[in-house]
Amino acid sequence: MIAIRPAHPADAASIGAVHVAAWRSTYPGILPDDFLARLSARRQASQYELAIRHGVGVHVATASGRDAVPPGGPARVVGFITGGPARPGSVRLGEGEIETLYVLDDWRERGLGRRLMGAGAAHLAAVGCHSAFVWVLRDNPSRWFYERLGGRVGAEAVVRVAGTSVPQVAYVWPSIEKLEQAASSAN
Numbered sequence: 319m320i321a322i323r324p325a326h327p328a329d330a331a332s333i334g335a336v337h338v339a340a341w342r343s344t345y346p347g348i349l350p351d352d353f354l355a356r357l358s359a360r361r362q363a364s365q366y367e368l369a370i371r372h373g374v375g376v377h378v379a380t381a382s383g384r385d386a387v388p389p390g391g392p393a394r395v396v397g398f399i400t401g402g403p404a405r406p407g408s409v410r411l412g413e414g415e416i417e418t419l420y421v422l423d424d425w426r427e428r429g430l431g432r433r434l435m436g437a438g439a440a441h442l443a444a445v446g447c448h449s450a451f452v453w454v455l456r457d458n459p460s461r462w463f464y465e466r467l468g469g470r471v472g473a474e475a476v477v478r479v480a481g482t483s484v485p486q487v488a489y490v491w492p493s494i495e496k497l498e499q500a501a502s503s504a505n
Contacts, residue, residue, distance in 0.1 A: 319382050319383045320381055320430065321380050321382070322377055322378070322379050322380075322433050322434060322436075322437050323377065323378060324375075324378075325366075325376035325377060326370065327367050327370050327371055329370070329376075329378050329398075330363040330364070330366045330370060331359070331363045332378075332394070332395035333366045333378065333398050334360065334362035334364075334366055335359040335363075336396070336397060336398055336422055337357075337359070337366070337418070338357045338362055340420035340421070340422065340423075341354060341420075342354050342357065344459065344460065345455070345458075348455060348457045348458070348484065349480060349482065349484065350480050350481075350482055353479070353480035353482075366398075369400060373402075374400055374402050375399075375401050375402050375438065375441035375442070376398060376399070377398065377399050377437040377441070379395070379421065379430045379433065379434055380393040380396065396421065396422045396424075396425040396430065397421035397422060397430045397434055398418070399416065399419045400419075400438075401418075401438045401450075402414065402415065402441070402442070403415070403445060403446075403447060404451075405417070411451040411472045411473055411490045412447070412491065413446070413448055413494075414450040414451075414494065415450065415451055416435070416438050416450060416451070417452075419434055419435065419438070419452070421434070431460075431463055432467070432501050435467060435501040439491075439497040439501055443494045443495075443498065448493070449490070449491060449492050450491045450494055451469075451488050451489060451490045451491070453475075453477075453486050453487070453488050454486060454487055454488075455477075455484055457485070461489075464489040467491075467497065467501060468496055468500045469489030469491055470490055470491075471488070471489060471490075472490030473487070474488070
């Protein structure tokens with residue numbers, strides 16, 4: 319069984335591991351190899367634990383029962399999303415910002431990203447956001463996902479990651495309701 323639920327501080331280690339695995343599988347050739355090799359699940363976990371404890375909207379996708387590995391094993395975090403009101407000091411393209419969305423490779427193409435986006439959009443709506451945006455590295459091979467959910471390119475910029483200038487694109491949803499609808503529809 320796959321479940322989407324709010325994250326707990328105890329999920330931080332698993333979230334950190336998913337973050338590192340997703341970056342290592344998505345960004346070779348986009349980000350420096352030595353940077354990707356040095357990523358630390360433990361460092362990421364401490365950041366996510368702080369975010370969870372400080373009320374950032376963090377939701378996880380967990381696999382359990384026959385969907386767990388091994389089947390019948392304990393629930394395992396296989397993806398997550400974070401978001402909240404647009405971060406201070408950032409370019410504001412909407413009231414709410416999806417900050418991260420990562421799903422392990424073996425769990426992609428199963429609707430988890432869509433379900434996580436639905437949870438993220440519902441959280442943004444619950445905290446009073448009427449619009450949303452997400453920044454995505456331009457060369458991210460999964461950026462089509464945001465387009466399929468109705469996101470429209472609203473800005474382009476360059477971000478520095480590990481000393482490297484990397485182009486990024488912002489996808490914008492002027493209506494949080496439209497994002498919620500897109501995330502709940504079957505494609």
